[in-house]
Amino acid sequence: MEVFLVTLLNGLVYGMLLFMLASGLTLIFSMMGVLNFAHASIYMIGAYLAYELSRHLDFWAALVIAPILCGLIGAAIEMYGLRKVHRNGHLAELLFTFGLAFIIEKAVQMIWGLVAVPYRVPSALDFSLFTIYGTTFPAYRAFMLLISALMFVAIWLLLTRTRIGLIIQAALVHPDMVGALGHNVPRVFTIVFAGGSALAGLAGVIGGNYLVTEPAMAFTMGPIVFVVVVFGGLGSLEGCFIASLIIGLVQTFAVVLDVSLADLLARLGIVVTATTPFAEILTVRLPRVGALLPFVLLVLILLFKPRGLLGTRDT
């Protein structure tokens, strides 16, 4: 029971972190049709900037400044890069962000080196908040949950209660129509891209010290965020939210549940030995398969429900 509760909380923390990354990506993808490969790279830049800022100033300054810088970087990418390649079609835009992700990873390696940087949880938050059944729950995880919940409320209010939010919502579904009504759709695109990048930067600030800040972090996080976006469905933030939590929980629980197919078969009375066909597949433990599960989910959803959980249109 205690394992279940703690894992549930950890899964929520991870899921909310995923949502912070995926929400921006969903908005960008739904509006502009661009699958932004560089999104996870912005997350990485956020983490590295936060590390640098917390070294010279402090963590709280980094929490504010790094996302703003990431937003500016995002705006620059959209205005000076994506718009240029836009006339060559979606494929060119996708390839552009792919190349960008590539270069950002190399640039980060060039500036901060190949190994992980010591970006740590601030000392003000480095204590255990409470203890459930003998397992401590760090205060920083609660802080992450708080920040992501605040962000969720802020996005929701922005999208449903403000004028720009309404335009963004309309542009999600009918960008041409919104343009025909006289709204400056390219500027809305830039705002959304900058906003999404700022959210990714924020995820980097609070996730970089929770996980590890290293040049490979974009590469490990990127595909999982794609899975979340596709799983949730295009043009649906609710779907994205649900998908983030599902993937977060699935991945966290997979690490804890130490079972294999062989154990399952053993309950049915079938004993798996080394000579059984597919013994290797049957005896592999679930924690080792954990990294694989999001992609299994991706393939399954694209096979049986190509629009995703709550998607409104085809990718």
Added chain:
Amino acid sequence: MSAPEAQIGIAERRSTRLPTILRGGWPWLVVLAIAILLPWLFFDWTKGRHSGFVLSLMSQMGLMIVFALSYNMQMGQAGLLSFGHAIFLGLGGYFTIHAMNAIDAGALWLPVELLPVIGGLAGVVFAIVIGYIVTKQRGTAYAMITLGVGELVSAAALMFNGFFGGEGGVTANRVLPTSIFGLGYSAGIQVYYLILAWTAIAVALMLLLTQVPIGRMANACRDNSERAQFVGYDPRLVRFYQVALSGLFAGIAGALYAINYEIVTFDAVNAVMSANALLMTFIGGVGVFWGPMVGAVLVTLLQSWVSLLSNSWLVYVGTLFIVMVIYAPGGIAGLIMAHRPFWEARRLSALILPYLRIVPPALVAVLGFVGLVELCTSATIGSHQGKALQLFHHEIDTSSPQAWVIAAALLLGGLLVTRYQSRVFATTWSTLTAETAQGATRQ
């Protein structure tokens, strides 16, 4: 002469003169001859042996050419952007290496020369299974599902050690007693000629596939899926055939990989290899059949040769890729083919002067960029590894601002002049285009 008569005339002439392969195919024969003779140019006559570096480089180029062309069967010819193409190369490689071990153990009899058949079979079987799933999608969804399947297979490669050998990979010995020609394949030149022969076969087959209906229908579905459907073809089936065939050739490339390196590891199947296919194909050019071949040669050259000099060859490949995406979406082949109308109108000489004016500042900008990248790399990664940056045997102090300022000035100055010259170039180009177009209509 009216148009139909002219066509008949050409057809008659074609039948009376040289065989087609010698007429239209002479550039291919020249390339093949160069590929056969080039290793002998680097032959060390004093020691009486081949340059091992050149041979391994050219072997790698050969298999990468097959890999890039097979990738272009999806990307260029069918319009399918895949992020998991390395699956077929990797699995083809793994099956070949296991076959080599089985031959060595006496459990299987197969000539070494026919090992690529095993790789190709593995590639096509997996491409049929995986292709059946992924070709339900196209466009961005196809890119994502291939990314997912690619991650799935490469994650599995680290998980199931029995077949994939874990981190260490699977090794084999290519010196096997079953050669048809009685060759030992212990010398690099024999391996190179084996790889060259299979590369030539694969390239010829892939070229043939672009001419037959199946390749043509792939083009049609790429350009307009709905109209292809009206003609009576199922676009999904066309995509499926194309992916399956592309898997076949990627599997052959994987077999050549296994023969060349005698080891297949996780590197052959992971996302980096898939990205490599994309980079090679796009930089070379997706619109022309031989484009990916140029890309494969260039990227392999950068990879093997520049990586000897510098840690940051991937930065250069990535930057080249981005520049290509923004300014030359047709790749190198597209750039070359853009000159064709001027060549045919015999006006190519008019471009010499504009080129002479734009290339030097561009080179200066490249120099500045390389300088900045190298300074940056050596200040972090290099100093971490205890290396110092050297230029013409002079050690450069990366902590002093002097070198940085010079490199930055070269980059910015070069870019500014290039930018100015590119406008001049663009005007010359457009007037020339208008003139040749006029000349063509007058004729």
